[in-house]
Amino acid sequence: MKLTKEEQEILDGKQGETKAKIMRTLVEFGDLFGAEEFVDVTTSGHLVTSFGIGLLKPVYRIMDEIIDAGLKTPYPFTMDPRPIDYENVKCGLLNKLIFSKIMYSKQKLYEEQLSKIGLKDKNAFTCTCYLPEVGNTPKYGDILSWAESSAVVYANSVLGARCNRNSGMLDIFGALLGKVPKFGLLTDEGRRANWVIEVKTSSLPEAQILGSAIGMKVMEEVPFVKGLDKFLGNEINDEVVSYLKDFGAATASNGAVGLYHIENLTPEAKKYGEKIINKNAKTYVIDDEELERVYKSYPVMWKNKNAKPSLCFIGCPHLTYNQLIQWTHKIEEELKKNDRKKVKVRTIMTSAPDVVLKFSKTEEYQKLKSFGVNISSICPLMYTNNPIAGGKPIITNSNKLRTYSKSRYYKDDDIVKIICGGK
Numbered sequence: 001m002k003l004t005k006e007e008q009e010i011l012d013g014k015q016g017e018t019k020a021k022i023m024r025t026l027v028e029f030g031d032l033f034g035a036e037e038f039v040d041v042t043t044s045g046h047l048v049t050s051f052g053i054g055l056l057k058p059v060y061r062i063m064d065e066i067i068d069a070g071l072k073t074p075y076p077f078t079m080d081p082r083p084i085d086y087e088n089v090k091c092g093l094l095n096k097l098i099f100s101k102i103m104y105s106k107q108k109l110y111e112e113q114l115s116k117i118g119l120k121d122k123n124a125f126t127c128t129c130y131l132p133e134v135g136n137t138p139k140y141g142d143i144l145s146w147a148e149s150s151a152v153v154y155a156n157s158v159l160g161a162r163c164n165r166n167s168g169m170l171d172i173f174g175a176l177l178g179k180v181p182k183f184g185l186l187t188d189e190g191r192r193a194n195w196v197i198e199v200k201t202s203s204l205p206e207a208q209i210l211g212s213a214i215g216m217k218v219m220e221e222v223p224f225v226k227g228l229d230k231f232l233g234n235e236i237n238d239e240v241v242s243y244l245k246d247f248g249a250a251t252a253s254n255g256a257v258g259l260y261h262i263e264n265l266t267p268e269a270k271k272y273g274e275k276i277i278n279k280n281a282k283t284y285v286i287d288d289e290e291l292e293r294v295y296k297s298y299p300v301m302w303k304n305k306n307a308k309p310s311l312c313f314i315g316c317p318h319l320t321y322n323q324l325i326q327w328t329h330k331i332e333e334e335l336k337k338n339d340r341k342k343v344k345v346r347t348i349m350t351s352a353p354d355v356v357l358k359f360s361k362t363e364e365y366q367k368l369k370s371f372g373v374n375i376s377s378i379c380p381l382m383y384t385n386n387p388i389a390g391g392k393p394i395i396t397n398s399n400k401l402r403t404y405s406k407s408r409y410y411k412d413d414d415i416v417k418i419i420c421g422g423k
């Protein structure tokens with residue numbers, strides 16, 4: 001990489017040994033991916049490593065070194081969701097012991113360390129930092145140092161910001177230094193589409209299955225999706241935000257997509273039209289049959305495949321305010337049909353702390369609580385990712401949670417029937 005005079009001085013240790021180590025790491029990262037220069041980070045960071053797992057000892061050591069060196073991020077940063085919430089997601093004594101003494105034994109220490117280097121506030125823990133209620137919403141053209149895959153793909157695609165799919169720790173290094181190596185999705189070339197996806201379904205596809213199908217097909221490449229604007233329209237409204245959030249998370253987890261374009265809808269597709277598609281782009285046609293094929297291909301990882309579900313997670317990525325309202329109405333309707341007052345399967349909905357705060361002032365919030373549904377801001381994956389919780393028959397409408405855990409995926413309409421005691 002070619003460095004400016006100031007960057008070279010940092011690398012040479014003129015601004016301290018810790019900053020030099022951070023710079024060296026980022027230079028090596030850039031060299032590895034063919035970057036020729038750095039670009040300045042223009043807005044707040046968002047960090048993926050939100051869990052104080054005891055085994056991550058080097059992380060706490062590095063954090064101490066950063067604090068001792070007096071380094072802080074120029075902008076306050078947000079974090080992925082916390083792994084535990086004993087108040088709203090109750091668990092047995094053994095599970096609690098495993099969580100607090102073994103798995104997440106360093107949570108408190110880690111959060112104290114984060115506060116010292118620029119953490120926004122106690123409500124900063126969510127993977128949907130870009131929602132207006134949370135406020136870490138990049139503008140078109142902003143350069144980011146983020147790593148959470150669902151947030152990166154949203155920021156790139158829906159907001160038109162620029163960010164690579166970084167890893168944990170590289171996100172904090174870029175945020176601290178205020179610079180990231182320029183390659184991949186930070187370049188005009190890297191943002192061009194090399195796949196054309198033709199959506200030919202009879203109705204709006206389930207976001208989580210469409211995203212999964214595209215992710216598994218294109219992997220880390222950039223798809224240009226045609227035919228979806230017919231259902232979603234041409235404006236990014238609340239409904240579209242929710243849809244694209246879930247769609248993107250599925251592309252990013254079932255594949256490794258960091259950016260997608262939706263014809264006539266997302267900013268770069270609107271600005272450049274088909275000019276953003278590479279000449280030799282491949283084509284993938286998705287119709288009702290193809291979606292059903294993908295849905296049916298998901299393996300059931302439960303020990304007893306016919307077990308009755310004991311827990312349901314809705315909200316991975318965290319639900320928007322609009323989704324919380326809509327889910328309340330869906331559950332209300334289904335409970336009425338089944339002549340029930342409460343859900344039959346223990347259900348937890350997850351959303352950002354600031355979104356939950358807004359939702360808690362509504363009539364729907366009271367209703368949802370009265371249905372026996374709990375609302376939390378944890379990361380369901382962190383909760384399920386242990387031998388005790390992970391062995392239970394958990395259901396979800398999240399394709400990301402399905403991919404990274406043993407949870408079983410159901411479509412929205414099926415999941416509401418299951419949790420409300422229907423057939």
Ligand code: F3S
Nearest residue numbers: 127316317379380381
């Ligand atoms: Fe968010 Fe955790 Fe799912 S970070 S996307 S709730 S795995």
